[in-house]
Amino acid sequence: MxxxxxxxxxxxxxxxxxxxxxxxxxxxxxxxxxxxxxxxxxxxxxxxxxxxxxxxxxxxxxxxxxxxxxxxxxxxxxxxxxxxxxxxxxxxxxxxEPGIKPAVLNTKSGVIGVLATPRTLQTNSFSALADRVALNIQVELMPCPALVEQVESLQLDYAAAKDVVAQYVTPLMAKGVDTLVLGCTHYAHLLPVITKVAGPQVTIINTExxxxxxxxxxxxxxxxxxxxxxxxxxxxxxxxxxxxxxxxxxxxxxxxxxxxxx
Missing domain, CATH: 3.40.50.1860 (Rossmann fold)
Structure with a gap:
């Protein structure tokens, strides 16, 4: 090299x-x-x-x-x-890797959410990561199969993306999530939309x-x-x-x- x-x-x-x-x-x-x-x-x-x-x-x-x-x-x-x-x-x-550790350090409610692809959430390495760093923290997982295609098609503005983002983010807010982990690199391109849908009380963890x-x-x-x-x-x-x-x-x-x- x-x-x-x-x-x-x-x-x-x-x-x-x-x-x-x-x-x-x-x-x-x-x-x-x-x-x-x-x-x-x-x-x-x-x-x-x-x-x-x-x-x-x-x-x-x-x-x-x-x-x-x-x-x-x-x-x-x-x-x-x-x-x-x-x-x-x-x-x-x-x-x-999804930024679970910084989310754990940030949360005040003790409830964090993770947006990721279905496969990421099913892997042993993700489960091990969550088990290792999220002691005594409630971790709410949300598989988001539609978000990658949303990004790949460049439908990134609020009007185009708000509904598909809301179907994944809103249920997490209802569970008391105050810190949200973006567990897929595609989701960074939707950060403004996710931030607006989640609201100002929610911290978004991105790892770029x-x-x-x-x-x-x-x-x-x-x-x-x-x-x-x-x-x-x-x-x-x-x-x-x-x-x-x-x-x-x-x-x-x-x-x-x-x-x-x-």
């Missing part, structure tokens, strides 16, 4: 762009390669075996792009198979900044921080329709970046 290699990032779609933006802010001179597995999205209702198969395929592609670390910018893939990826490949993997800081820490630890003095490049790939992905990148990242199919 080279100091001047890229940081690889992958997600089932565009959810990981929010983490990638934080990585770019924190490490402006690092090169980044982002892969959206759009053809096989969403991951939230797939089996562990299917998620691992896709994660291996994307990792193998990223390794051809001279990456020095890989960010699994998908809660479902992290909870499902990051341990298997670490055993299989000799490269640092940084995952994304924490993940970016962990990437920086791991690169420092492994002596893999880049030596470039100029701004880093960002390359975008998708396994799906490049025209659709281009539209998504233009809206969420900014115009002027070309995408390619992989």
């Amino acid at each position: 080279s100091l001047n290699g890229s940081i690889g990032v992958f997600d089932s779609g565009i959810g990981g762009l929010a983490i990638t933006q934080e990585i770019r802010k924190l490490m402006p001179n690092e090169d980044i390669v982002y892969v959206a597995d759009s053809l096989h999205a969403p991951y939230g209702e797939k089996t562990d075996a299917a998620i691992l198969q896709r994660s291996i395929a994307i990792t193998e592609f990223l390794l051809t792009q001279n990456v020095k670390a890989i960010v699994v910018a998908c809660n479902t893939a992290t909870t499902s198979c990051i341990d298997a990826l670490r055993q299989r490949f000799n490269i640092p993997f940084i995952g994304t 900044v924490a993940v970016a800081r962990e990437v920086q820490r791991r690169l420092h630890q492994a002596n893999l921080m880049g030596e470039k003095q100029q701004g880093g490049s960002t390359q975008f790939y998708t396994t799906g329709n490049p025209t659709q992905f281009q539209r998504q990148v233009d809206m969420l990242w900014g115009a002027g970046f070309q995408v390619a199919q992989c």
Whole structure:
């Protein structure tokens, strides 16, 4: 692995762009390669075996792009198979876990809510995380199968998204939740809507900044921080329709970046 290699990032779609933006802010001179597995999205209702198969395929592609670390910018893939990826490949993997620990530290009511994909909530690693850090705290789980598609279709404004968000958030508020964990990277793109639906009394826990800081820490630890003095490049790939992905990148990242199919 080279100091001047890229940081690889992958997600089932565009959810990981929010983490990638934080990585770019924190490490402006690092090169980044982002892969959206759009053809096989969403991951939230797939089996562990299917998620691992896709994660291996994307990792193998990223390794051809001279990456020095890989960010699994998908809660479902992290909870499902990051341990298997670490055993299989000799490269640092940084995952994304729901921010249950900061939610536990924040709650005053003793009731926290977790919005996530059905698969994330079913994994043993998620259950272990909740059991480990949420002692004496009531954890209300809400599977949100429709939110990923809401984001992928770029229906992100309040008028377009309020009803689908409310069907998941409102029942949690009725149970006394005062701290809400976004347990899927896609949901960050709906943060303004979720915040408005939940109301000012609810704290929203999002982990993009924490993940970016962990990437920086791991690169420092492994002596893999880049030596470039100029701004880093960002390359975008998708396994799906490049025209659709281009539209998504233009809206969420900014115009002027070309995408390619992989």
